[in-house]
Amino acid sequence: MSGVEESLAELRQAFKSGQTRSVSWRKSQLRAIIDLVQDNEENIFRALYQDLGKHPVECYRDEVGVVLKSAKYSLSFLEKWMAPKKGRLPLLFFPTSGEVMPEPLGVVLIFASWNFPLTLALDPLIGAISAGNTAVLKPSELTPACSSFLADTIPRYLDCRTIKVISGGADVGGRLLQQKWDKIFFTGSPRGGRIVMSAAAKHLTPVTLELGGKCPAILDTLSSPSDITIAVKRIVGGKWGPCGGQACIGIDYLLVERKFASTLIDLLKLTIKKFYGEEPQNSKNMCKIINKAHFERLRNLLEDPAVAASIVHGGSLHEKELFIEPSILLDPPLDAEIMTEEIFGPVLPIITLSNIQESIEFINSRPKPLAIYAFTKKDSFKRQIVSETSSGSVTFNDTMVQFLCDDLPFGGVGQSGFGRFHGKYSFDAFSHEKAVMTRGFFPEIEPRYPPWNGFKLRFIRLAYDFDYLGLLLLMLGLKR
Numbered sequence: 024m025s026g027v028e029e030s031l032a033e034l035r036q037a038f039k040s041g042q043t044r045s046v047s048w049r050k051s052q053l054r055a056i057i058d059l060v061q062d063n064e065e066n067i068f069r070a071l072y073q074d075l076g077k078h079p080v081e082c083y084r085d086e087v088g089v090v091l092k093s094a095k096y097s098l099s100f101l102e103k104w105m106a107p108k109k110g111r112l113p114l115l116f117f118p119t120s121g122e123v124m125p126e127p128l129g130v131v132l133i134f135a136s137w138n139f140p141l142t143l144a145l146d147p148l149i150g151a152i153s154a155g156n157t158a159v160l161k162p163s164e165l166t167p168a169c170s171s172f173l174a175d176t177i178p179r180y181l182d183c184r185t186i187k188v189i190s191g192g193a194d195v196g197g198r199l200l201q202q203k204w205d206k207i208f209f210t211g212s213p214r215g216g217r218i219v220m221s222a223a224a225k226h227l228t229p230v231t232l233e234l235g236g237k238c239p240a241i242l243d244t245l246s247s248p249s250d251i252t253i254a255v256k257r258i259v260g261g262k263w264g265p266c267g268g269q270a271c272i273g274i275d276y277l278l279v280e281r282k283f284a285s286t287l288i289d290l291l292k293l294t295i296k297k298f299y300g301e302e303p304q305n306s307k308n309m310c311k312i313i314n315k316a317h318f319e320r321l322r323n324l325l326e327d328p329a330v331a332a333s334i335v336h337g338g339s340l341h342e343k344e345l346f347i348e349p350s351i352l353l354d355p356p357l358d359a360e361i362m363t364e365e366i367f368g369p370v371l372p373i374i375t376l377s378n379i380q381e382s383i384e385f386i387n388s389r390p391k392p393l394a395i396y397a398f399t400k401k402d403s404f405k406r407q408i409v410s411e412t413s414s415g416s417v418t419f420n421d422t423m424v425q426f427l428c429d430d431l432p433f434g435g436v437g438q439s440g441f442g443r444f445h446g447k448y449s450f451d452a453f454s455h456e457k458a459v460m461t462r463g464f465f466p467e468i469e470p471r472y473p474p475w476n477g478f479k480l481r482f483i484r485l486a487y488d489f490d491y492l493g494l495l496l497l498m499l500g501l502k503r
């Protein structure tokens with residue numbers, strides 16, 4: 024047996040023993056995650072700095088704080104989520120009880136992406152544990168310091184017979200995918216999502232795919248100068264703030280009316296300078312590009328001559344530091360790769376429209392995004408965006424904050440993925456809702472059995488219509 028198979032056999036045995044079903048096991052593991060993160064805050068900051076150049080404040084805002092909040096939230100609601108819910112049954116079945124009982128799925132596999140290496144590993148794991156599963160976590164090979172941190176600390180803090188970390192790249196991912204799992208939770212690229220889904224099909228394994236795409240932001244004309252200032256800050260925060268533009272729900276491109284474009288560009292430049300200084304490459308406040316391959320990918324996007332001609336701010340590349348200056352493009356060609364592929368980097372294309380209403384058609388002519396952001400004070404426009412577009416989420420007048428709300432489902436639609444997580448949605452993602460029905464032996468309804476006749480057909484018809492008076496009259500021979 025290979026290491027992977029051995030680990031899986033051990034996890035399956037542990038699941039069979041029933042220990043992960045108990046509230047006490049689930050709570051102890053959630054508390055262990057809290058301890059792991061709290062005890063090692065400095066180590067986490069160091070690993071995230073090493074892999075991504077993340078500032079400690081950003082580390083706390085997007086990773087440490089998010090995981091702690093999520094684990095504490097699950098701890099406080101766990102018993103409520105685990106409790107069976109009464110199902111409403113038709114009177115016809117009286118006396119019968121019906122319940123919806125959540126049960127763990129079994130042994131689950133979690134693939135994490137590299138841009139939020141702690142959050143995207145531990146947040147789904149919190150869901151898997153809360154729902155009572157055993158789990159394998161496969162961190163991304165692109166963040167080696169964070170991956171070894173997880174591989175090192177998880178067995179020290181969590182129950183290593185029930186939770187395992189298996190590190191490695193696509194080869195290890197491929198070996199894991201050859202096994203039979205009870206659920207695969209994957210965060211990564213649409214390309215990776217396709218690989219996962221076809222492997223899962225072999226065993227009919229359910230999957231959650233948290234993928235990416237191009238998230239648009241719409242900026243409507245705002246009349247108040249302070250609203251404009253706030254909108255621009257939130258746009259800069261949503262583009263360059265999280266992981267230097269390498270975020271699945273970061274703004275990919277911005278839609279704005281033509282007449283407002285030059286004012287907007289001036290305001291964006293001012294805000295970028297305020298956040299990252301005159302020389303952003305020397306700033307400690309913005310992440311670097313994850314690796315050389317992604318740096319080259321972004322360089323190629325920017326070096327397309329038609330795209331290069333559209334640069335109105337930034338555009339300098341610092342290969343040694345793997346740093347790309349916050350860059351703004353004005354109306355790059357719509358068929359250029361930068362407008363057809365997810366950018367996942369610190370470059371913001373601004374697309375101008377003659378009327379902001381056209382943004383809806385623009386978005387609808389592309390794959391469904393993970394998030395849509397819209398800055399507007401018009402209720403009718405908000406309603407139109409919600410009802411006429413499709414996306415994982417819509418956030419009005421802010422960016423990124425939807426990720427922090429445990430009561431809102433987080434997930435994509437169409438090409439941005441399917442399934443959802445966070446809070447109770449994570450619990451549900453790793454649970455099966457089992458219907459449990461308990462009947463007595465009386466009364467026995469004979470018309471459900473053959474031999475069939477016209478009376479039985481009339482009886483069943485009335486029963487399915489819940490026509491109790493009709494049924495009574497039929498039984499008394501007063502109705503045909």
Ligand code: NAD
Nearest residue numbers: 136137162163192193196197211212215233234235236271
């Ligand atoms: P990726 O698909 O390259 O890798 C994701 C995981 O899959 C990694 O653990 C990797 O080792 C593994 N993997 C890669 N190729 C594999 C193969 N052939 N066989 C088996 N396993 C394989 O994605 P990435 O570069 O880590 O992440 C970037 C993408 O993730 C972007 O598209 C981004 O939008 C998306 N993302 C989505 C979310 C979300 O919550 N929806 C969050 C972060 C990132």
